[in-house]
Amino acid sequence: MSDPLQAPTMTLSEALQRAQAHWQAGQAAQAEQICQRILASFPGQPDALHLQGLMAHAYGRLDPAIEYLRQACASPQAAAVYWSNLAEMLRQRGRLAEGERAAREALARDPQLSGAWNNLGILLQEMGRFDESREYLERVRTAEPKDPKVLNNLGNTCLRQRDFSAAEQYWRQAMSLDPAYPQPYSNLAKLLTDRGEIEAAIDAGRRAITLDPHLTDAYINLAAAEQERHNPDAALRWVEALLAFQPQNAQAWSTKATLLKEAERLPEALQAAEQAVQHAPESADAEYARGSVLQALGRHEEALAAYAKAGELPGVKAEDALISQAVLHMEQGARTEAERFFEKTIERFPHSASAWYNWADLHRFAREDALLPRMQALLEQELLPRDRMLLDFALGKAHLDLQDSQRAFAHLHAGNAAKRATFSYDPAQADALAERIITLFPKDKWHIPSISQAAAEAIPVFVVGMPRSGTSLIEQILASHSAIHGAGELSDLRRIIDAVGIYPEALVSLPPEQLRSLGQQYRDRITPLADKARYLVDKMPANFFYAGLVPLLLPEAKIIHCRRDPVDTCLSCYSKNFSGEQRFSYDLQELGRFYRAYARLMEHWRHILPASQFLEVDYEAVVDDQEDQTRRLLDFLGLDWELGCKHFYETRRAVKTASVNQVRKPIYRSSVGRWKIHAAQLQPLLEVLEIDPEA
Numbered sequence: 001m002s003d004p005l006q007a008p009t010m011t012l013s014e015a016l017q018r019a020q021a022h023w024q025a026g027q028a029a030q031a032e033q034i035c036q037r038i039l040a041s042f043p044g045q046p047d048a049l050h051l052q053g054l055m056a057h058a059y060g061r062l063d064p065a066i067e068y069l070r071q072a073c074a075s076p077q078a079a080a081v082y083w084s085n086l087a088e089m090l091r092q093r094g095r096l097a098e099g100e101r102a103a104r105e106a107l108a109r110d111p112q113l114s115g116a117w118n119n120l121g122i123l124l125q126e127m128g129r130f131d132e133s134r135e136y137l138e139r140v141r142t143a144e145p146k147d148p149k150v151l152n153n154l155g156n157t158c159l160r161q162r163d164f165s166a167a168e169q170y171w172r173q174a175m176s177l178d179p180a181y182p183q184p185y186s187n188l189a190k191l192l193t194d195r196g197e198i199e200a201a202i203d204a205g206r207r208a209i210t211l212d213p214h215l216t217d218a219y220i221n222l223a224a225a226e227q228e229r230h231n232p233d234a235a236l237r238w239v240e241a242l243l244a245f246q247p248q249n250a251q252a253w254s255t256k257a258t259l260l261k262e263a264e265r266l267p268e269a270l271q272a273a274e275q276a277v278q279h280a281p282e283s284a285d286a287e288y289a290r291g292s293v294l295q296a297l298g299r300h301e302e303a304l305a306a307y308a309k310a311g312e313l314p315g316v317k318a319e320d321a322l323i324s325q326a327v328l329h330m331e332q333g334a335r336t337e338a339e340r341f342f343e344k345t346i347e348r349f350p351h352s353a354s355a356w357y358n359w360a361d362l363h364r365f366a367r368e369d370a371l372l373p374r375m376q377a378l379l380e381q382e383l384l385p386r387d388r389m390l391l392d393f394a395l396g397k398a399h400l401d402l403q404d405s406q407r408a409f410a411h412l413h414a415g416n417a418a419k420r421a422t423f424s425y426d427p428a429q430a431d432a433l434a435e436r437i438i439t440l441f442p443k444d445k446w447h448i449p450s451i452s453q454a455a456a457e458a459i460p461v462f463v464v465g466m467p468r469s470g471t472s473l474i475e476q477i478l479a480s481h482s483a484i485h486g487a488g489e490l491s492d493l494r495r496i497i498d499a500v501g502i503y504p505e506a507l508v509s510l511p512p513e514q515l516r517s518l519g520q521q522y523r524d525r526i527t528p529l530a531d532k533a534r535y536l537v538d539k540m541p542a543n544f545f546y547a548g549l550v551p552l553l554l555p556e557a558k559i560i561h562c563r564r565d566p567v568d569t570c571l572s573c574y575s576k577n578f579s580g581e582q583r584f585s586y587d588l589q590e591l592g593r594f595y596r597a598y599a600r601l602m603e604h605w606r607h608i609l610p611a612s613q614f615l616e617v618d619y620e621a622v623v624d625d626q627e628d629q630t631r632r633l634l635d636f637l638g639l640d641w642e643l644g645c646k647h648f649y650e651t652r653r654a655v656k657t658a659s660v661n662q663v664r665k666p667i668y669r670s671s672v673g674r675w676k677i678h679a680a681q682l683q684p685l686l687e688v689l690e691i692d693p694e695a
Contacts (some may be wrong), residue, residue, distance in 0.1 A: 012038065016047050028055055046075035050082050057089060060214075060246055065089055073102070080110035087119045091126065094250060094283035096314035099123045114140045118150055125157045127314045133157045148174035152184045159191060160316065162351060164382060167191060182211035186218035193225045194384045196422055201225040214245060220255055227259065230423065230581075235259055250280030254289035261293050264491060269293045284315035291321070295328055304328060319349045327358055338362060351378060353387035353394075357577070360394035365401040372398055389418040393577045400575060409681040412575060419577060420586035427590045430597040433545065437601060440504045441548040443608045457523045458485070458530035460554055461537045461637065462493075464544035465562035466598055467582055468572035470619035473648075474562055475539040477622075477630055480644040484637075485533035489540045489580075492525045497546065507549060519553035535637060544598065547605045551613055558637060559609065561602060564619035566595055566689055567675040571682065592688030620672055 010018075015038055022031035032055060038048040053068030069086040072078055083106035090099035100123050106116035121137035124130075137154045144150055155170035168191060171184035186208035192201035202225050208218035219242035226235035236259050242252045253276035260269035273293045276286035291306030304325055311321035326341030342359040345352055356375050363371065375398070379391045392415030399408035461478065463471050479486025496518055500506045507515075530536040535558075543550075550557050570592060573585045584594035605614065615636045622629045630645045644650075675682060679693035686693060 012042065012045070016051075019048070019051055023051060023055060028059075031055065044071065044075060046072040046078045046082065050079075050085070053089070054085070060248075062089060062093055062248070066093060073105075080106045080113050080116060082106075083109065084113060084116040084119050087116070087123065091119070091123050094280040094286070094315075096123055096127050096282075100127070114143050114147075114150075118153060121157065122153055125153070125160060126316065128160075128316045128318060130157055130161045134161065146177055148178040148181045148184070151177070152181070152187065155184065156187055159187070162382065162384075164191065164384065180211055182208040182215050182218065185211070186215055186221055189218070189221040189225060193221065193228050194386065196228075196385050198225055198229045201228075216242060216246060216249060216251065220251055223255055223259070227262075228422075232259055232263055236263075248279045250276045250283050250286050253279060254283070254285045257289040257293055261296050264296075264495075266293065266297050270297065282313055284310045284313040284317035284321070287313060288317045288321055288324070291324065295324070300328060300332060319345065319352055319355070322348070323352070323355050323358060326355070330358070330362055335362065350374075351381070353378070353383065353390040357390035357394045360397050363398075365398040367402065369398070385418055389415050390577065392418065393575070397575060403677060405678045405681055409678065415577065416574060416586040423583055425583040425590065427584065427593045430584060430594045434597040434601040437504050437545065437548070438604045440508045441604070441608065457527045458533060458536040460522070460526060460557040461535050462543050462547070462550060462557060462559045463537055463539045463541075463562060464547060464559060465541050466564070466569050466573070466595065467541050467578070467585070468576065469541070469564040469569050470562040470617075470622065471539050471541050473619070473622065474560060474617060474633070475537050477626075477645050477648045478535075478537050478633065478637075480648040480650075481634065481639060481642050482644070483534040483639055484537060485530045485535070486537045486539065487526065487529050490526065490529075490538045491540065492522055493538065493540070493543055493546060493550075496521050497549070503545070504549070512552075515552045519555075522554060535639075544602060544605070547602075547614070548608055551609065557613065559614045560633065560636070561605075561614065561616045562619060563616055565673065565675070566599070567682065567685065567691060568671065568673065570595055570685055570689075571675045571678065572671075574685075588682065588685040589688050592685045595689065623672055 015034055019031045019034035019038070022028075022034065031051065035048040035052050035055075038045050039052075042048070049068045049072035053065045053072065056062075056068060057065035066086065066089050069082060069089060072082045073086055083102050087099045087103035087106060090096070090102060100120065103116055103120035103123055106113055107120065110116070117136050117140045121133045121140065124133035124136065134154065134157045137150060137157060140147070140150045141154060151170045151174040155167040155174070158164075158167035158170060168188065171188050171191075174181060174184040185204045189201045189205035189208065192198070192204060202222060205218050205222035205225060208215055209222070212218070219238045223235040223238040226232070226238065236256065239252050239256045239259065242249060243256070246252060253272050257269045257272035257276060260266075260272055270290075270293045273286070273290035276283065277290055280286050287306050288310035291303045291310060294300075294306055295303035307321045307325045307328070311318045311325075322341055322345040326338045326345060329335075329341060330338040339359075339362065342355060342362065345355040346359070349355060356371075356378070360371075360375070365372065372395075375391055375395055379388065379395065383391070392411040396408050396412035396415055399405075399411065402408075461484070463474050463478075465471050475486045475488075478484045497503050497507065500510070500518070510518075526536050526538065541562075544561065547559050547561075550559060570588075573582065573591060574588065576585070578585060584590050606616070615633070617629060617633065627646055631641055634641060634645070676693065679686065
């Protein structure tokens with residue numbers, strides 16, 4: 001033979017041993033040089049190719065690593081372990097079906113290779129085949145009971161099976177056997193986050209990264225923990241740190257896309273999602289992230305297609321993909337399609353609390369409803385706190401439908417208490433903010449400037465009020481007019497104001513030209529959304545805090561304040577698990593206190609704002625005479641009557657608020673005064689609002 005090291009006495013076996021020794025000693029360059037010389041003399045030599053693949057993988061070059069392993073496995077002499085390692089690399093690349101085939105080939109060559117059983121167990125876990133996964137991993141544990149890696153993987157599968165106690169037990173056993181093994185710390189961080197034990201989760205995640213600075217999952221789990229404690233900037237920093245050393249990591253790009261979407265940085269979010277799909281075209285996570293961003297951008301058909309693809313790909317995203325399709329159909333008013341997808345989700349994933357919660361919002365419960373005992377039975381099982389909370393809200397809504405006050409509030413109190421425990425909130429802040437605004441916006445200080453606006457720009461219409469006060473209904477009625485575009489709840493005004501400084505103090509000292517500049521920033525953001533409509537409705541209820549500032553920024557703008565019975569409003573808030581941050585809503589006394597601050601501030605605006613720019617509409621008046629109140633709204637905007645406004649529930653547009661299902665129905669009176677049959681359960685709220693239920 002020709003000696004790859006140009007040493008005539010060295011055999012191929014000796015050359016391979018020397019390459020392996022260099023690699024184990026951390027001398028990668030020397031090891032790679034020997035492998036290249038071996039392959040120059042013996043093309044396709046499987047051992048050299050395998051070592052090349054291991055080295056490429058160690059340095060984060062996953063695609064070259066897979067190619068080296070493929071070439072190694074092409075040899076009839078390829079060891080079973082080469083197929084097993086190829087299976088693991090394919091898993092990491094998101095190519096799960098190929099990975100399963102490679103793992104099974106390894107076992108066909110060596111049925112006793114525990115590493116192949118282990119890798120197959122992990123693959124099946126990620127493919128959502130949890131029972132098979134646990135069976136194979138238990139087999140490995142029997143053969144190697146002291147192997148912390150096997151225990152760690154078993155814990156992961158138990159987590160997917162919702163056997164949370166067993167998962168934690170396996171991870172802690174793995175830590176006990178090898179305290180320097182990082183993976184179980186990372187996995188425990190995820191479980192602790194799901195339990196709401198955020199500080200402990202962050203400690204565990206940091207411990208994992210200390211032990212292995214290149215452990216991918218630890219960065220993802222830390223990002224999730226930071227996001228859970230409402231610290232999106234810190235979450236994004238963990239993802240960026242991961243991408244710094246693994247720029248092709250699809251999971252990192254998917255997570256980044258999700259974080260940017262939640263921060264409403266949608267163009268950047270879409271770029272990140274496209275990067276995820278590019279790096280892992282067969283990844284369900286990547287396709288799902290892309291779908292969620294497309295949905296946020298209003299590209300609904302593309303979003304549905306992405307969700308459908310995510311649900312078909314191997315992995316564990318099928319549940320989320322089905323729920324997202326159902327919710328998107330619900331937002332579009334396609335009730336039949338939404339129900340079909342919810343039914344499909346429950347059939348495949350009967351323990352999905354998220355599916356039950358969303359379906360309950362769509363469903364009108366009746367006596368002897370078959371869904372009730374199924375939800376109740378699920379609530380009695382071992383659940384993560386968030387799942388228990390969702391089921392309590394779902395059952396609370398169900399029993400409200402049945403007018404069973406005692407059962408409804410048993411669940412609503414439990415759900416609200418669980419949600420309230422996940423964040424800090426000081427109810428005095430709303431009182432103080434209202435007082436500061438009233439002090440700094442006296443009637444005699446503010447001069448409304450004359451209107452100056454480009455003809456091509458949409459005129460903003462701010463629909464404000466308490467959540468659940470009828471704002472979604474008013475927006476839907478207005479958006480049914482040909483000259484009005486309903487844009488939903490926009491955060492643009494708040495973001496522009498927050499960029500200046502603390503409101504209201506930072507705004508009152510600004511000169512008029514700077515205030516007008518801020519207004520132009522808002523116009524520039526909303527005009528592209530208006531689709532050439534004359535008016536654009538911004539239905540962010542909390543913009544009532546800025547109602548006195550709006551005319552100074554946007555002299556042409558209109559403000560519509562929606563009012564509703566105080567207790568009906570608060571009851572409706574208390575029955576909802578809001579997707580946004582309505583932190584005042586999860587305790588009856590705090591809710592009543594916030595309502596009082598809101599009512600006091602609106603009383604102030606009522607005396608300051610001119611009738612040409614400020615209109616109040618009562619929910620109950622709309623229920624009594626929708627056509628008359630709609631004409632009043634259109635007169636306020638200078639628009640002619642259109643019949644479509646009367647049949648608003650037929651208008652096809654996406655609605656994303658908590659009232660998504662209500663605005664799809666004709667006006668009904670059952671929501672007026674509904675609080676009275678629940679007065680005994682609402683006593684803490686009634687005391688704060690100083691309302692006598694007998695009056």
